[in-house]
Amino acid sequence: MAYETPNFAALLPAIATDLVVEERPIPVPGPGEILVRNHVIALNPIDWKRQAWGFLVPSYPAVLGTDHTGTIAVVGPGVTTLSKGDRVLGFPDGFLTGSHSHSAFQTYTVVSASLSTRLPASLSFQAAATLPTAAAYATLALFGVLNLPRPTTTGPTPKTGKGILIWGASSSVGAGSVQVAAKLAGLTVFATASAAHHARLRELGAAAVVDYHSPTAVAEIAAAAAREGVEIVYGVDAISEAATLRPTVEVLARFKGEGIRLVHSLPWPAELARPEGWEAVQVQGEQAFGERKELAEWLFAEKLTGWLEAGVIVPGAHRVVEGGLGGIQSGLNELKAGKVSSEKLVVEV
Numbered sequence: 262m263a264y265e266t267p268n269f270a271a272l273l274p275a276i277a278t279d280l281v282v283e284e285r286p287i288p289v290p291g292p293g294e295i296l297v298r299n300h301v302i303a304l305n306p307i308d309w310k311r312q313a314w315g316f317l318v319p320s321y322p323a324v325l326g327t328d329h330t331g332t333i334a335v336v337g338p339g340v341t342t343l344s345k346g347d348r349v350l351g352f353p354d355g356f357l358t359g360s361h362s363h364s365a366f367q368t369y370t371v372v373s374a375s376l377s378t379r380l381p382a383s384l385s386f387q388a389a390a391t392l393p394t395a396a397a398y399a400t401l402a403l404f405g406v407l408n409l410p411r412p413t414t415t416g417p418t419p420k421t422g423k424g425i426l427i428w429g430a431s432s433s434v435g436a437g438s439v440q441v442a443a444k445l446a447g448l449t450v451f452a453t454a455s456a457a458h459h460a461r462l463r464e465l466g467a468a469a470v471v472d473y474h475s476p477t478a479v480a481e482i483a484a485a486a487a488r489e490g491v492e493i494v495y496g497v498d499a500i501s502e503a504a505t506l507r508p509t510v511e512v513l514a515r516f517k518g519e520g521i522r523l524v525h526s527l528p529w530p531a532e533l534a535r536p537e538g539w540e541a542v543q544v545q546g547e548q549a550f551g552e553r554k555e556l557a558e559w560l561f562a563e564k565l566t567g568w569l570e571a572g573v574i575v576p577g578a579h580r581v582v583e584g585g586l587g588g589i590q591s592g593l594n595e596l597k598a599g600k601v602s603s604e605k606l607v608v609e610v
């Protein structure tokens with residue numbers, strides 16, 4: 262088969278080393294899989310954490326990366342829903358399986374067809390690349406961990422009269438959760454973010470946004486709930502440090518509720534007491550490839566194209582890091598330094 266280009270990858274030679282761009286074989290899709298000629302790859306905090314700390318990296322040299330968009334180059338056996346040439350986004354499972362072929366930081370990536378989404382013509386590869394991880398985590402958090410009823414229609418879901426707090430709402434996981442909660446789960450959303458992001462978060466569906474730097478943030482959120490006339494029954498902490506979980510728990514403790522009420526994106530900090538009388542549960546992204554695969558397939562293969570076409574889910578802001586695959590390292594350095602605010606770094610391949 263003739264390919265448009267060889268496969269180059271930003272390879273991680275060993276733990277805590279810089280990425281180097283080298284050629285590696287073009288991966289071959291198996292049954293139910295597609296080979297995507299990547300056009301845009303997005304960078305996530307998990308990428309620098311795997312690079313620096315070596316977790317979920319079973320062998321070196323490794324290929325990292327979870328979010329990609331591009332054009333289907335080859336359709337594997339048994340795939341009937343997608344065709345060669347389709348524009349797609351994908352959520353490949355390399356960060357769980359360790360498979361370098363199923364990882365994003367290269368020219369070609371193999372991904373399950375059922376964890377891929379055909380893109381509306383109006384959506385750019387750059388904008389769409391911001392979506393896979395954010396949409397997956399928001400879906401796993403709300404319809405998986407919190408077990409809220411899934412929407413049956415494409416349009417906005419009617420309000421349930423229940424509220425949710427989303428702490429760190431300007432992060433990509435947070436902004437995805439705001440949209441899913443407000444538009445697809447029928448919840449009234451109370452969000453926290455720096456002031457610069459308040460207008461955008463209200464556009465995405467938040468009823469009220471509070472600056473988390475404010476010393477009275479918890480009281481301001483409670484006052485906003487009183488104004489809206491709803492109880493804040495649930496919470497998602499997209500940042501999940503002790504400094505963010507503490508006020509999130511404080512808010513939820515002001516309202517009634519039982520069972521699982523709070524989703525956190527990282528392990529619970531050892532120094533922080535767990536809430537009493539109700540539960541907090543970590544969302545595990547890798548569940549999209551295992552015990553929650555059905556939910557992830559519902560998102561990517563069944564729903565996301567329609568939600569994007571209808572504007573129910575809107576991609577976040579992005580910034581292109583120059584240098585293609587060779588620019589990934591500088592982008593990961595920026596993420597690690599905590600210099601990125603409310604925009605997804607992407608590279609063009």
Ligand SMILES: NC(=O)c1ccc[n+]([C@@H]2O[C@H](COP(=O)([O-])OP(=O)(O)OC[C@H]3O[C@@H](n4cnc5c(N)ncnc54)[C@H](OP(=O)(O)O)[C@@H]3O)[C@@H](O)[C@H]2O)c1
Nearest residue numbers: 306307429431432433434454455499526544545546602603
């Ligand atoms: N469990 C999993 O499988 C999983 C999956 C994905 C991500 N994660 C983790 O979830 C976290 C978020 O990931 P992401 O990709 O969404 O991050 P991101 O988009 O890079 O988040 C950046 C944003 O975080 C906000 N932020 C930083 N510190 C904050 C604080 N103390 N309080 C409130 N907001 C704060 C900033 O908001 P402002 O600009 O408004 O200040 C900034 O815009 C990361 O730690 C990531 O590793 C876990």
